[in-house]
Amino acid sequence: MGWEDVRExxxxxxxxxxxxxxxxxxxxxxxxxxxxVARATVNRALRELAEAGLLERRRKAGTRxxxxxxxxATLDISIIRQEVEARGESYAHxxxxxxxxxxxxxxxxxxxxxxxxxxLFLETLHLAxxxxxxxxxxxxxxxxxxxxxxxxxxxxxxNEWLVQNVAYATGDIAFSAEAATAAEAAALGIAxxxxxxxxxxxTWTAEAPITFVRLLHGPGYRLRTMV
Amino acid sequence: MGWEDVRExxxxxxxxxxxxxxxxxxxxxxxxxxxxVARATVNRALRELAEAGLLERRRKAGTRxxxxxxxxATLDISIIRQEVEARGESYAHxxxxxxxxxxxxxxxxxxxxxxxxxxLFLETLHLAxxxxxxxxxxxxxxxxxxxxxxxxxxxxxxNEWLVQNVAYATGDIAFSAEAATAAEAAALGIAxxxxxxxxxxxTWTAEAPITFVRLLHGPGYRLRTMV
DNA sequence: TACCATTTGTGCGTATGTATG
DNA sequence: CCATACATACGCACAAATGGT
Numbered sequence: 278m279g280w281e282d283v284r285e286x287x288x289x290x291x292x293x294x295x296x297x298x299x300x301x302x303x304x305x306x307x308x309x310x311x312x313x314v315a316r317a318t319v320n321r322a323l324r325e326l327a328e329a330g331l332l333e334r335r336r337k338a339g340t341r342x343x344x345x346x347x348x349x350a351t352l353d354i355s356i357i358r359q360e361v362e363a364r365g366e367s368y369a370h371x372x373x374x375x376x377x378x379x380x381x382x383x384x385x386x387x388x389x390x391x392x393x394x395x396x397l398f399l400e401t402l403h404l405a406x407x408x409x410x411x412x413x414x415x416x417x418x419x420x421x422x423x424x425x426x427x428x429x430x431x432x433x434x435x436n437e438w439l440v441q442n443v444a445y446a447t448g449d450i451a452f453s454a455e456a457a458t459a460a461e462a463a464a465l466g467i468a469x470x471x472x473x474x475x476x477x478x479x480t481w482t483a484e485a486p487i488t489f490v491r492l493l494h495g496p497g498y499r500l501r502t503m504v
Numbered sequence: 505m506g507w508e509d510v511r512e513x514x515x516x517x518x519x520x521x522x523x524x525x526x527x528x529x530x531x532x533x534x535x536x537x538x539x540x541v542a543r544a545t546v547n548r549a550l551r552e553l554a555e556a557g558l559l560e561r562r563r564k565a566g567t568r569x570x571x572x573x574x575x576x577a578t579l580d581i582s583i584i585r586q587e588v589e590a591r592g593e594s595y596a597h598x599x600x601x602x603x604x605x606x607x608x609x610x611x612x613x614x615x616x617x618x619x620x621x622x623x624l625f626l627e628t629l630h631l632a633x634x635x636x637x638x639x640x641x642x643x644x645x646x647x648x649x650x651x652x653x654x655x656x657x658x659x660x661x662x663n664e665w666l667v668q669n670v671a672y673a674t675g676d677i678a679f680s681a682e683a684a685t686a687a688e689a690a691a692l693g694i695a696x697x698x699x700x701x702x703x704x705x706x707t708w709t710a711e712a713p714i715t716f717v718r719l720l721h722g723p724g725y726r727l728r729t730m731v
Numbered sequence: 732t733a734c735c736a737t738t739t740g741t742g743c744g745t746a747t748g749t750a751t752g
Numbered sequence: 753c754c755a756t757a758c759a760t761a762c763g764c765a766c767a768a769a770t771g772g773t
Contacts, residue, residue, distance in 0.1 A: 279741065292671040292709070304757060315743045320758075336758045337751040345667060348581040350677050352729070355574045440572060441525060450577050452727040454681035454701035472699035474681040482519070500679040502579075506760070531738060542762045547739075563739045563769040 278314050283322035286312070291331060291342055301341045302332075350502040354450065356437050357403050357411060357492075366406040370434050373464070374400035375427075377419070384416045387479050388486040395419070397427060399435055402464055409465045412493040421487050439480075439488065446487055448480035452500065457493070465495045474498045505541050510549035513539070518558060518569055528568045529559075577729040581677065581705075583664050584630050584638060584719075593633040597661050600691070601627035602654075604646070611643045614706050615713040622646070624654060626662055629691055636692045639720040648714050666707075666715060673714055675707035679727065684720070692722045701725045 287302075296302045305323065309316040323340055326332045330347045334340045361368040378398040385392040397417040403410045415435055419425050421443050428438055453475045462469040474494040480487045514529075523529050532550065536543040550567055553559045557574045561567045588595040605625040612619040624644040630637045642662055646652050648670050655665055680702045689696040701721040707714045 292673075294671070298668060306757085315745095317744085317760095318742065320760090321741090324759090334758065335751080336749065337756050339757060345583060345586065345664075347586075348675070350579045350581050352577045352579060353574050354577050356572055359572065359574075437572075446519075448575070450729040452679060452701070453725060454699040454721075454723070456699045470697070472681040472683050474679070494681075496681070498680060502677040533738085543739095544741095544763085545761065547741090548760090551740090561739065562771095564737055564771055565769095566738060 278312055278318075280314075280318045280321040280325075283308070283312055283314060283319055284325055287322060287326060288331070291326075296342050298342050298346075299344045301339045304339060352500065352502055356434075356440060357413075358434065358437060361403070361405040361410060364405065369404040369407070371402045371404070372399065372431050373402055374398065375430065380416050384489045384491075387477070388416065388418075388481075388489045390418075390486055397422075399430060401430070401434060403434070409495065411495075411498075412461055412464045414491045416489045418486055418488065420485055421482075435488075436490075443487060446480040446482050448478055451477045453477075455493075457495075461493055465493065467495050471496055474500065476500075505539055505545075507541075507545045507548040507552075510535070510539055510541060510546055511552055514549060514553060515558070518553075523569050525569050526571045528566045531566060579727065579729055583661070583667060584640075585661065585664060588630070588632040588637060591632065596631040596634070598629045598631070599626065599658050600629055601625065602657065607643050611716045611718075614704070615643065615645075615708075615716045617645075617713055624649075626657060628657070628661060630661070636722065638722075638725075639688055639691045641718045642715055644715045645713055647712060648709070662715075663717075670714060671709050673707040673709050675705055678704045680704075682720075684722075688720055692720065694722050698723055701727070703727075 287308075290296050302308075303311070305316045305319045308319045312319065323332060323334065327334045327340070328349070330349050331343055332340055333343050355363075357370075358368045376398055377395055379393040380388070380390065380396045382392045384396075385394065397419050399413070399415040399417060401413040401415070403413060413436075417435065419427070422428070423442070428442075430438065454472055455475050456470045457465065457467060457473045459469040461473065462471060465473070467473075473496075476490075476492040476494070478490045478492070514535075517523050529535075530538070532543045532546045535546045539546065550559060550561065554561045554567070555576070557576050558570055559567055560570050582590075584597075585595045603625055604622055606620040607615070607617065607623045609619045612621065617623075624646050626640070626642040626644060628640040628642070630640060640663075644662065646654070649655070650669070655669070657665065681699055682702050683697045684692065684694060684700045686696040688700065689698060692700070694700075700723075703717075703719040703721070705717045705719070
């Protein structure tokens, strides 16, 4: 009787409505006694279910079945190369533009820096099987580059280079659907106005913002949760 | 010195590249001795970092800093009413269609049932502040309804009703960008061909599929991760 | 291949901390 | 202020996986 068994049994009771939504379930001590395990084992099982949003736990108040469980879907945000190769296609990328430039207002707002601040601007096209897969526009804080030396992003994509060479960071991600502009459409080989799947990501360290990326995927792209 | 302190210190060392990507870090025992805590405490900290994708752990092989950390972004999938009310807007919904019908091929494939199987078809418009917020098309397995009695989905949306009245389930979610069809555009009050943010969700119990939902959000909708 | 040593994974019993009804 | 229930920690033990001999 491990903690996973306890988790499954508790989950079964929730699903079977032995313990209906909103109801307080027996305490850790009681469950430990019932299942013949240590309290720590029950704790581990209940903690997992609480993290998944199925239980709500509060000291002294006890543990209750969530009334409106907020499902937590987890997305695996991998490097584009990995994503492409996982599909069994060959990956390549082309740097379309690379220059120092005053940051755009929209990007400045998201990165939390003054508009017009001098940043490295990068425009990249990612290819899968030789065909356009994603179009990337990136603003990169040059301060995070060791010695402010710009690496060769033609060899390794900025995405990958940052992951491997700059500090691990926290970030924010947002997804939306937009209509492709003429320029974006041209890069992706689709028609202007076609719907594109947009991923916007901001990453930063404790001290400074690192980068803001806007990634466009053409029609047919699906982002799936890994359950 | 709690497990969170250990986690932060280990994270700091990873970020500072004291332990570069790919490198094996000291074992639990050694870290426990260094930090003056029990091994279980170190274990808890390292386990969390491994779940976050920053460490890779294997028995006997030890713990190493991930070479290509796969960031795990978590999305809170709440019911639409909550989402709307969280924006400070009033929620309402209208059932546009409700009938028993042979399931469409596309939906049958996703639900894993024979095409043409008799399912409850539901079309709903969700309103935020009186304006169209999302358009929902749903196929619902009537077997999951207690006594096969169809509830009044005009009073409580199917989404919410299912969460509260049917077994908790596992599911699969996918997001994409598509062009609105004429009918969808009319329902959402946008132009045909406008990009829409599409969420498709399948849920099932251990025994049977429950429902397949296709949810369309009009322009301006953003799905954000909760980091 | 067979075995051994190592490292993480999990469990128990106990104790104390902490939020809170 | 107290009693309660969860949160965390310790030390020990054994299981399971697996790299190496």
